[in-house]
Amino acid sequence: MLLHEAAHALAHVRDIKDTSRQGRWHNAKFKALAEQLEIEVTKDPRIGWSPTTIPASTREQYAEVIAELGRVLRLHRSVEIGGGKEKKPSPPPCVCECGRKIRVSPTVLAAGPITCGVCGTEFTTEPGDETADEQENT
Numbered sequence: 001m002l003l004h005e006a007a008h009a010l011a012h013v014r015d016i017k018d019t020s021r022q023g024r025w026h027n028a029k030f031k032a033l034a035e036q037l038e039i040e041v042t043k044d045p046r047i048g049w050s051p052t053t054i055p056a057s058t059r060e061q062y063a064e065v066i067a068e069l070g071r072v073l074r075l076h077r078s079v080e081i082g083g084g085k086e087k088k089p090s091p092p093p094c095v096c097e098c099g100r101k102i103r104v105s106p107t108v109l110a111a112g113p114i115t116c117g118v119c120g121t122e123f124t125t126e127p128g129d130e131t132a133d134e135q136e137n138t
Contacts, residue, residue: 002069003062004052007034019048026050094123 010033011018018030024047031049034041038058042051054062093101094109096116102123104114114123 001039001052001054003037003039003054003058004034004050007037007039007052010036092125094125096123097121 007030008018010016011030014033016029016033017027018033019026026041026048028049031041031043034049034052038055038061040053040055041049042053043049044051059066091103091105091109093103094114095101096119098116098119098121100116100118100123102114104123108114109125115121116123
């Protein structure tokens, strides 16, 4: 939950030690900080004051911020997934007489014939593939 992490951030900027046991045990100082952010905290016997919930009033108070964060995170993920770059087209498939297909870079194809181990014929670019013709002519 973001508000749980916000309470930790608040502790950090205020130089307050809010956890122990390698950050697993949340102490009463964490509870107080979380309550300042208007989230409810309950005590767990293993991890201290860590379990947090958002009351309806807090949810309403942060509704616009949560919606904006959701929009920005979706935008970030779409850029991250797409990489923000156009993908290079993959090389054209090459085929042999028995119908097997392979893809190799234009430079590998230009270096010399590639022979099919099944039918013994040379792999060539598929007829009508303009990009292959352009690459052969360059």
